[in-house]
Amino acid sequence: MSPSTRSFSALLALAVSLSTFSQSVSAQDPPMSTYPPTALADKHFAYPTGIPYKVDTDQGLIRGFQHGYNQCNSTTENQKSLCQTSFLNSIDDFCLWAPDLPESIVANTEGEMVAWCTKPGRGTRLIPANALKGVQFMRTPDYVQVVGFIDQSKINIQSADYGGEMDPHGADLRGNPMGGLMYSNAFSGGADNFQQVIEWHNFMGGNGFCLKACDPAGPNAAHFCEHRLDRIGCAYNAPNNAQNGTFEACKGDNQDFPGVYTAEGGAVVTYTQPPEEQGAISTMPYQPKVPASSECQQFTSAVLYKALASVTAAIDSTVTAAPTGGAHGSGTGKGAPVKTGTAAGAQNTTNDAQTIVAGGLVTVFGVVFSAMFFS
Numbered sequence: 001m002s003p004s005t006r007s008f009s010a011l012l013a014l015a016v017s018l019s020t021f022s023q024s025v026s027a028q029d030p031p032m033s034t035y036p037p038t039a040l041a042d043k044h045f046a047y048p049t050g051i052p053y054k055v056d057t058d059q060g061l062i063r064g065f066q067h068g069y070n071q072c073n074s075t076t077e078n079q080k081s082l083c084q085t086s087f088l089n090s091i092d093d094f095c096l097w098a099p100d101l102p103e104s105i106v107a108n109t110e111g112e113m114v115a116w117c118t119k120p121g122r123g124t125r126l127i128p129a130n131a132l133k134g135v136q137f138m139r140t141p142d143y144v145q146v147v148g149f150i151d152q153s154k155i156n157i158q159s160a161d162y163g164g165e166m167d168p169h170g171a172d173l174r175g176n177p178m179g180g181l182m183y184s185n186a187f188s189g190g191a192d193n194f195q196q197v198i199e200w201h202n203f204m205g206g207n208g209f210c211l212k213a214c215d216p217a218g219p220n221a222a223h224f225c226e227h228r229l230d231r232i233g234c235a236y237n238a239p240n241n242a243q244n245g246t247f248e249a250c251k252g253d254n255q256d257f258p259g260v261y262t263a264e265g266g267a268v269v270t271y272t273q274p275p276e277e278q279g280a281i282s283t284m285p286y287q288p289k290v291p292a293s294s295e296c297q298q299f300t301s302a303v304l305y306k307a308l309a310s311v312t313a314a315i316d317s318t319v320t321a322a323p324t325g326g327a328h329g330s331g332t333g334k335g336a337p338v339k340t341g342t343a344a345g346a347q348n349t350t351n352d353a354q355t356i357v358a359g360g361l362v363t364v365f366g367v368v369f370s371a372m373f374f375s
């Protein structure tokens, strides 16, 4: 079964259960539908004046309403901001998608994620001081990418969560998060010339992350920013040699398209991700190539992220040593200390397939949602 078939059948299952639910609430409600008239990836807005309050406003869709908003300004700039307009510009200027509320699981909140940024001034939350432990920014002919290590509890992700993928598609084409927009000045001359990035992907989890923004003018943007391989993490979707404790910006060659590799004997093969029902992915048929890089410049995090110095986390992991309330595999099984999987690339930079096992100990809820909306 292809990933889209898998996603679709999971979606259908949820659609059935949700419509049963809504019928029991009121027989008068109009039937819910899955797809918006216009896919998120087809909605394009000039920054900042063309951006509406919310970009996802259709009624009666199965996943409900957009959680936050896209018009973000000084009024919305605080640690409760629900701004869903994000940026990837440079090593000192990027945002990550992370949950609204503390101690969340990525798989359960990916549709509602909000922007957490390194720079003030755009109406978003700020990443708390000392959350970023190592960051590598890479500029290549077709994309910019930031990969790093983070204390994810400081951005509301349970510390043991192996995470998941955000991208502007999702099985229902509303994106994860729904209505999330991405901008960059990396392809449009820098400074305040922000251009909408149409294809991007962001893996969060395992105290690591990777975010790639593909050049909208590039002929292969959708391939470099592939969004179907949601279970094999940064190591396969954004092969990198980022190091914990190091902050650097480099130039690099393009990666292979995620999932595309050259087998022994020279044939070019496209990997197909097995469906969730087959359990954890324990072996991979290839090791992704980390592209060559050059002109790396190293920085001090306190200088890069000066503006974050006084930003504190809602949950301070140095105080809350062990998350309570079932964070580590209570009856719900949420956040069971599975082997780091999804964002593993940041850590497992040798890309040993044996160490990059997507977590299999998720709840049925988590599995359904990851099957549905990661792609």
Ligand SMILES: *[C@@H]1O[C@H](CO)[C@@H](O)[C@H](O)[C@H]1NC(C)=O
Binding pocket: 053, 069, 070, 071, 072, 073, 074, 075, 076
């Ligand atoms: C600031 O953003 C909020 C939320 O999108 C919006 O309601 C408000 O009108 C904006 N304020 C200004 C001055 O643009």
Ligand SMILES: *[C@@H]1O[C@H](CO)[C@@H](O)[C@H](O)[C@H]1NC(C)=O
Binding pocket: 133, 149, 150, 206, 207, 208, 244, 245, 347
């Ligand atoms: C990165 O290094 C910090 C120490 O600076 C450590 O606490 C953290 O666990 C490391 N992160 C990962 C994902 O290995």
